[in-house]
Amino acid sequence: MAQAAGGRTLKRGEPVSKISQVEDKGAATHNVRAVSRALxxxxxxxxxxxxxxxxxxxATGLDKGTTRRLLLTLMDNGFIMQDAQTQQYRLGFAIRELAADVTGDFDLRALALPILNELAAELHITAFLSVYDNNDAVCLERIHDMRGIEVHWWAVGGVLQFNCGGAPKLLLAFRPDNEIDEVLKRPMAALTSKSIVEPEKLRAELMRIRKRGWELAVDDVALGLSAIAVPVRDTAGEIVCALSIAGLTPQLVNRGKPVHLERMQRAAGELERRLRAGH
Known part of the structure; x- marks a missing residue:
């Protein structure tokens, strides 16, 4: 969350228009407005x-000059980096450092990290740990295998829309029906031709995921890439987080079925045991 002008707390993923309304109601100082714009x-x-x-x-609704100054400031502090060849901006390593320090009643990331490292090294893929937070699917950790393909489309600390990817759909599928209803009211963008953008079609897919207990997402974030996601539950059976892997579709899919599903389920079971033990 971020603190906006007037002391109001802005929720993660709150529309830019709402942020603008908060600022227009009277930022007391220039510094608070600048922080809000940087966020x-x-x-x-x-x-x-x-x-x-x-x-x-x-995307931000800011003017070009202001946007450029904010990007340069964020680059100076490690929150943004720029690709020298494409000139595109992307999230910097400072985001990872901050996300690594986010903890709840237990350090979920620390407990999951050895398991993610094992999955990445064994399967030569990218492994993810993610949670549902304030109506967003948030990546807590991402581990690459140096000998396999590195999937970069979900950065640590970043969010991914719920109609694309294995873990976001899995996390949403197990939320209460009223929360699913609210999420399905949001506009949905297609990242590829395989992305689901029709609310009722996505609702039906979520019900299938809930029934079978896992998700295989093929080509809906980037063509040629797929993801397998499984839930991690607490002692009450509630979903704590999701473990997922992503890589080239031939690595993860065989005749329409997930190749490493049993391995992922064993990994989820191991994390559940660690959560119960607290170590």
């Missing part, structure tokens, strides 16, 4: 591997 720039990268200056300007 708006960072949030514009949710679900995106990179953006041009023009794209950030459109």
């Amino acid at each position: 708006r720039v960072l949030k514009s990268f949710a679900g995106k591997s990179g953006q041009t200056l023009a794209e950030v300007t459109v």
Whole structure:
């Protein structure tokens, strides 16, 4: 969450228009308004591997000069980096450092990290740990295998829209029906031709995921890439987080079925045991 003008707390993923309304009601100082705008720039990268200056300007609703100054300031502090070849901006390593320090009653990331490392090294893929937070699917950790393909489309600390990807759909599928109803009211963008953008079609898919207890997402975030996601539950049976892996579709899919599903379920079971033991 971020603190906005007037002391109001802005929820993660709150529309830019609402942030603008808060600022218009009277930011007491220039510094608070500047922080709010910088956060708006960072949030514009949710679900995106990179953006041009023009794209950030459109996404935030800020003018080009202000957007450029904010990007440069964030770059100086490690929150944004720029690709020298494409000139695109992307989230920087400072985001990972901050996300690594986010803890609840237990350090979920620390407990999951050895398991993620094992999955990445064994399967030569990218492994993710994610949670449902304030109506967003948030990536807590991402581990690459140096010998396999590195999937970069979901950065640590970043959010991914619920109609795309394995873990976001899985996390949403197990939420109460009234929360699902609210999420399905949001506009849904297609990242590829395989992305689901019709609310009722997505609702039906969520019910299938809930019934079978896992998700295989093929080509809906990037063509040629797939993801397998499984839930991690607490002692009461509630979903705590999701473990997922992503890689080239031939690595993860065989005749329409997930190749490493049993391995992922064993990994989820191991994390559940660690959560119960607290170590």
